[in-house]
């Protein structure tokens with residue numbers, strides 16, 4: 001791999017293996033295959049790990065001053081707070097991240113044993129309030145939760161009757177016309193809106209944007225949903241060990257030649273390698289923040305433009321002590337799903353007096369128009385509806401995933417009318433370019449483990465492609481990544497079974 005970096009023109013050789021083995025290999029094999037990984041989120045780091053362990057020269061180019069991308073564990077409260085991903089969806093051994101989580105001894109706090117995409121919290125762990133601060137009887141919360149399940153079941157029939165896709169909201173309205181007995185009134189209506197708000201949070205998009213055909217097609221792993229008590233970052237750091245990661249290296253151009261890829265950086269530097277793996281978020285690709293030469297083929301551009309990117313923001317509040325009930329979610333039911341809201345109570349899971357307000361879809365974008373102070377004022381107004389004597393937060397953190405130029409959205413989801421092969425097209429290599437990232441995951445888009453698997457797959461495909469071209473290197477497989485970093489016999493540590 002050749003580099004010409006404006007602030008650092010060191011070569012990559014020697015970074016991936018040390019000692020005599022490297023020189024023996026180099027003598028026998030000549031130059032090593034090289035790969036550039038664009039993006040230092042979990043997908044890029046997983047890809048780099050595989051290639052590093054297969055003795056490739058690999059460099060990760062990351063635009064931010066940190067690794068992790070949409071994994072962002074903040075320590076400014078004196079305890080880990082995940083402002084991006086925080087749940088492991090699928091607390092089971094089949095989860096590809098489970099072996100590493102076990103080996104690192106990271107603890108999970110299971111918020112739900114349900115495998116459905118909608119119930120990452122058990123119904124009985126909510127405390128819901130109306131906009132006037134009256135607590136909704138738990139029986140109503142549970143009953144309306146059951147009604148919502150029935151409505152969604154009925155939308156399945158609507159889907160089977162209509163060839164053309166429609167939004168989940170449209171289908172719900174058809175179901176309610178057909179089954180007036182499922183309609184809710186008064187506070188029960190508002191609780192129903194709250195369930196729709198929670199569904200919107202899963203997709204990070206409003207119900208009128210979510211595809212009826214695809215919304216429940218995701219293969220959810222078993223074992224329910226668990227919060228990473230120590231945060232997600234330790235996982236990333238373990239994977240990133242010894243990988244050559246260049247922070248503050250924003251890629252602006254990718255030239256895909258006959259047998260090389262040339263990547264141009266914002267700082268004027270150039271990096272050349274045998275192949276590249278692009279793992280930047282779909283939002284970044286949609287906004288054309290990276291120029292591809294030649295242009296990506298039309299089918300790829302169409303897939304990039306057709307897949308949806310949602311938005312979700314978190315506002316974390318640290319208090320001097322917990323003054324709220326010991327439940328997992330504190331919610332506000334309101335006449336529209338847009339006006340509903342909820343707080344994740346981290347005190348229950350971690351013991352730290354922290355509430356995290358979560359906003360999704362259009363509402364998340366609207367919140368980003370406010371200053372941090374105004375956002376916190378708004379969130380405190382919501383909290384005071386439930387607890388009029390709520391204290392002032394000691395510290396706060398506000399995320400802005402929708403306008404952050406390194407992300408431009410939080411994760412992908414199926415828009416109405418998305419063709420089913422859209423993910424295959426997003427994943428499909430173009431010449432020496434391979435594509436990873438959550439949006440190209442085969443079965444688990446929008447998740448950390450999906451992003452991880454997509455990086456592994458991109459790296460394996462890239463490795464085969466480069467080796468076919470370079471020939472004899474395929475005999476040198478020093479370490480299998482899975483054996484080295486992921487295998488472990490320690491059980492998962494789960495609290496709240």
Ligand SMILES: Cc1cc2nc3c(=O)[nH]c(=O)nc-3n(C[C@H](O)[C@H](O)[C@H](O)COP(=O)(O)OP(=O)(O)OC[C@H]3O[C@@H](n4cnc5c(N)ncnc54)[C@H](O)[C@@H]3O)c2cc1C
Pocket residue numbers: 038039040041042043044061062063064067068069070071083084085086087088089249250251252279280281284289290312313314401405406407409410411436437438439445446447448449451
């Ligand atoms: C608020 C929020 C909550 C979430 N909650 C969960 C959850 O609870 N559980 C779960 O499983 N998933 C969750 N997710 C989704 C999960 O975080 C992502 O699916 C996953 O982290 C994506 O990893 P990635 O490597 O594909 O992308 P990223 O982590 O975004 O990595 C891509 C990297 O590319 C970098 N980059 C961008 N542009 C350039 C450029 N021009 N040059 C170089 N580098 C560039 C970025 O800085 C970034 O580091 C959540 C996401 C968000 C935002």
